Amino acid sequence: MEDQLILAYDYPLLGAFWTVMWIFLWVMWFLLLFRVITDIFRDDSLGGWVKAAWLIFVLIVPFLGVLVYVIARGKRMGTREIRHAQERQAAMDDYIRQTARTGGSADELAKLSELKAKGDITEAEFQQAKEKILR
Structure with missing residues (x-):
């Protein structure tokens, strides 16, 4: 028996198409299964x-x-997916608002420290304004 060397050009194009398909x-089947x-x-x-x-029905007899x-x-799968996406978007928006709010207070604290350094406000006024910003 001779050993045959199978080269890439020996693989028929239709066979490659069927394999890819x-x-x-x-x-796609696994994506659908996990989505369900x-x-x-x-x-x-x-x-x-x-x-x-x-869950038992889907796992025991998966195709059916x-x-x-x-x-x-x-x-209703689509409506639940949309609702879930909206909830995630709302949570992200809340996070961004909280982060932006925190950044604003840092700017205000920097301005307060500049005013204190210039001598425009006293230490007591600085502490009072700082507590007001941090609340």
Whole structure:
């Protein structure tokens, strides 16, 4: 028997296409599976036992479970995703506002220290204004 060397040009183009397509489909399948599992845990309208039942159904019979879940609850998956994104955006906006507010007080403290250094305000006035800013 002769050992055959398989080169890249010996692999048919259609075979490469099918391989890439199957890899793509498997990646998409896992993304959908994880999104469904995430949605099961994210849904506040489901009770604990119902979440457990959906999770077991999706994990034991994954193709049928995901298909049934998307058919039964797919329309509300999008609304829950949008609500979750809005909550994350609101939390980020609050964080930015708090950080910006803190930066403003640092600027005010710097101005106060300049006024104190120039002698425009006394030590007692400086301490009183500093406590007012830090509150």
